[in-house]
């Protein structure tokens with residue numbers, strides 16, 4: 001390796017410059033000071049009591065032990081939030097939501113064909129605010145029409161509506177007639193309202209589909225590798241895209257700098273998707289021994305979505321209008337999701353928090369955490385899955401999931417300590433995203 005010579009003089013200049021930068025961040029322009037009674041700065045470490053967090057320009061500028069006065073921080077005009085009786089932690093991250101939808105058994109089942117994308121976007125606005133106010137400051141949206149979800153994302157970015165930071169997939173990549181396509185109507189009607197830019201058949205066509213979806217604005221690619229529970233077709237939950245189609249999808253997405261996540265229930269579909277190189281598996285209901293080996297070998301994440309299983313199980317009992325094809329799949333799949341999660345836990349597979357909200361109500365995302373604990377995960381592991389692990393799977397570990405200096409100021413406060421009772425996540429009295437307070 002070639003060494004670059006740096007003179008002592010240059011080092012001295014660099015040091016002086018960095019001191020100036022640091023002092024200007026921490027002192028002159030301090031926006032906000034938070035006093036945290038208990039603070040989980042890095043979820044991989046123990047929480048600390050009595051911390052002062054300094055927020056500047058939407059980022060964490062400094063964290064101090066003890067409570068520092070604005071005067072001692074040379075910031076007499078800073079806004080101070082006194083959360084001395086609260087548990088302060090990084091904003092939660094949900095890796096599987098559908099902000100453009102909310103399942104409502106009482107709604108007109110033909111809404112799909114009567115509404116414009118604009119109707120859907122307007123109807124979705126409270127889904128976004130409910131999610132943020134529940135403490136979820138970032139979400140990965142895994143499927144919503146591109147005309148709806150990217151408009152919603154832009155409106156949040158431009159502060160026209162209130163919502164979480166969104167990483168969105170847009171249209172699903174799915175086989176014709178697959179889980180991500182439209183079902184339940186006459187063939188010619190299905191053709192008219194078909195599933196979007198991502199419907200593809202054959203490796204070449206699937207490359208085209210990934211490129212189109214990325215062109216439409218996708219941050220991440222969602223592929224429906226197997227059948228799914230809530231599509232109105234008696235097609236089961238087996239593999240729907242072939243091995244060569246999956247390989248083409250992953251290679252194309254990765255070459256465009258996009259991660260891929262696969263909706264997968266059936267064993268062969270899970271295993272084929274991991275072999276093809278997807279970054280995560282959604283649901284993973286029928287994962288087996290071979291799947292566990294593959295998860296570990298490839299470092300693939302599992303996003304369990306236990307809340308979706310619990311929600312559709314309840315609905316199947318109470319909604320007589322649920323189509324028979326869907327009821328059958330609910331009965332088949334929902335009970336095994338718990339076992340899959342427990343196997344993943346036992347074998348220490350990477351797990352990232354995700355709910356499939358939209359199946360359940362937006363803003364109730366933290367109920368997933370209660371299920372994860374009920375099925376054997378420790379409270380601390382759950383907190384890690386919804387912060388550090390989720391951030392890593394997003395490729396945002398340098399911005400999100402922790403509250404160390406330099407991280408985004410996505411901060412929530414809880415009335416109680418979630419390390420003792422995870423239900424504490426279901427009441428979030430304080431929410432800050434990028435240094436802006438949305439709830440206090």
Ligand SMILES: [Zn+2]
Nearest residue numbers: 096098142356
């Ligand atoms: Zn989903």
